Amino acid sequence: MPPHETSPLLASHHDNGGSTRKPFDPIGSTRHLLLGSWINILLVCIPLAFIADALHWSAVARFSTSFLAIVPLAKLLGDSTEQLSLKLGQTLGGLLNATFGNAVELIVAIAALIQNELRLVQTSLLGSVLSNLFSGFYFHESTFQVTAAQASSSLLTLACITLILPAAYHASETEQTAATIKSLLEDGAPDPNDSSLRGLLILSRGTSIILLLTYLGYLYFQLRTHAQLFEAEQVEGEEEEVAAMDQWSAGGWLVIITVLTSFCADILVGSIDETASQWHIPKRFIGLILLPLVGNAAEHVTSVWMACKGKMELTIGVSVGSSIQIAAGMIPLLANFETIVLFVSVMLVNLLLQDGRTNYMEGVMLMSLYFVIALSYLV
Numbered sequence: 001m002p003p004h005e006t007s008p009l010l011a012s013h014h015d016n017g018g019s020t021r022k023p024f025d026p027i028g029s030t031r032h033l034l035l036g037s038w039i040n041i042l043l044v045c046i047p048l049a050f051i052a053d054a055l056h057w058s059a060v061a062r063f064s065t066s067f068l069a070i071v072p073l074a075k076l077l078g079d080s081t082e083q084l085s086l087k088l089g090q091t092l093g094g095l096l097n098a099t100f101g102n103a104v105e106l107i108v109a110i111a112a113l114i115q116n117e118l119r120l121v122q123t124s125l126l127g128s129v130l131s132n133l134f135s136g137f138y139f140h141e142s143t144f145q146v147t148a149a150q151a152s153s154s155l156l157t158l159a160c161i162t163l164i165l166p167a168a169y170h171a172s173e174t175e176q177t178a179a180t181i182k183s184l185l186e187d188g189a190p191d192p193n194d195s196s197l198r199g200l201l202i203l204s205r206g207t208s209i210i211l212l213l214t215y216l217g218y219l220y221f222q223l224r225t226h227a228q229l230f231e232a233e234q235v236e237g238e239e240e241e242v243a244a245m246d247q248w249s250a251g252g253w254l255v256i257i258t259v260l261t262s263f264c265a266d267i268l269v270g271s272i273d274e275t276a277s278q279w280h281i282p283k284r285f286i287g288l289i290l291l292p293l294v295g296n297a298a299e300h301v302t303s304v305w306m307a308c309k310g311k312m313e314l315t316i317g318v319s320v321g322s323s324i325q326i327a328a329g330m331i332p333l334l335a336n337f338e339t340i341v342l343f344v345s346v347m348l349v350n351l352l353l354q355d356g357r358t359n360y361m362e363g364v365m366l367m368s369l370y371f372v373i374a375l376s377y378l379v
Contacts, residue, residue: 022246029249033079040076045069046260053267059274066268070294073261074104080253083245095222095321100254102128102325104261104295111265120272123287123377124295128326130345130373131292131300132319144316146356148229152320153350155218159327160346162207169203215328285377296322320349341373 022029034040049065051057081100105128112120243250268291276283293300303315327342348369352362 022243024246024248026246026249026252029083029245030253032244033076033249033253036079037072037075040072042068042072046073046264049264049267053270059271060278062267062271063275066264066271067290067294069264070104070261070268073257073264074295077103077254077257077261080245080250080257083243083250084247084254086243087247095219099325102322103258104265105292105326107258107262108265108269108291108295111262111269114266115269117269117272120269120283120287120291123284124291125326126342127288127292128296129323129342130288130370131296132303132323143357146354149316149320149353149356151218151221151226151229152316152324153346153353155214156320156324156327157346157350158214159211159324160343162211163327164343166200166204166207169200211328215324218324282377285374288377289374316353341376345369345373 034043045065045068049062049069052062052065077100081096085096105125108124109121112118112124245253272283272286275281276286303318348366352358352366
């Protein structure tokens with residue numbers, strides 16, 4: 001095991017990934033996708049979840065089957081995206097991986113919003129950011145490109161700061177009565193009689209628009225003006241990865257998997273209240289810890305696998321890029337405690353990225369923070 005490992009920047013594929021295009025082969029592509037991992041054994045839980053919902057089985061049965069069904073669906077979503085990204089080049093492929101990696105979280109959030117579970121939306125999206133706290137033990141020390149990592153972490157910090165401002169405004173403009181605090185903790189929604197609500201909505205929506213525009217500027221920075229910071233130097237002797245699925249089959253399976261995930265997410269969200277009550281588990285713990293771990297399964301597998309191969313830029317690109325998309329484009333107004341949790345997490349990540357090197361002790365610190373947060377929501 002070498003004492004130091006230097007990795008290429010933000011890619012596991014070469015720019016000429018589209019030079020060898022796989023011919024249309026739906027049968028072979030499907031075989032590769034469905035038989036490519038032992039995790040796909042859990043696909044049997046998809047029909048079980050539909051049966052449990054149709055026959056009105058217990059909430060625990062519906063929660064368990066739909067929860068386990070989303071695990072292979074998230075993995076298949078990541079695999080299909082990776083096959084598509086082989087044709088798109090390094091940076092765009094990494095962006096596509098992070099974007100579709102967040103599809104499960106978005107589907108769960110939409111299902112929760114439809115069922116008026118605003119608190120679940122907040123905790124699940126926050127948990128999606130926190131679950132990207134990662135650690136590594138494979139190499140003694142690894143290096144990565146500092147400028148690109150700092151640009152990403154700085155944008156994540158900006159998103160965190162803009163989330164703090166509405167929460168601070170709401171705290172300063174209202175008298176937090178016991179009823180108001182209880183409403184915030186249970187529902188995650190402001191009191192409709194709150195006189196500061198109009199200003200809060202303007203501030204929240206305004207910062208959301210500004211964040212979205214800033215993220216679009218970051219994409220232009222990443223893909224156009226400073227693309228060289230996010231491009232990998234070709235390593236001599238490294239073999240080019242060839243797509244095992246044709247592009248049409250990969251795209252078709254993306255659509256099918258997304259539809260199946262939406263149905264399973266609807267069943268899952270509908271069973272959370274009763275399941276939390278029967279299992280005596282806080283509902284916020286389910287939203288913050290359990291749902292993000294399932295939704296981020298594909299990203300976690302990709303990050304761990306790339307980190308083991310020494311590709312730290314791709315690991316950081318997927319993890320931090322995913323967090324940026326959620327923090328800058330998907331998180332609604334958070335209650336004060338969730339905002340503080342997000343802030344301290346982002347601050348620690350930012351500090352650890354400053355020197356362009358990482359080791360297992362930094363990973364231990366990240367994981368320790370995640371476990372402390374999980375414990376705080378469990379109690």
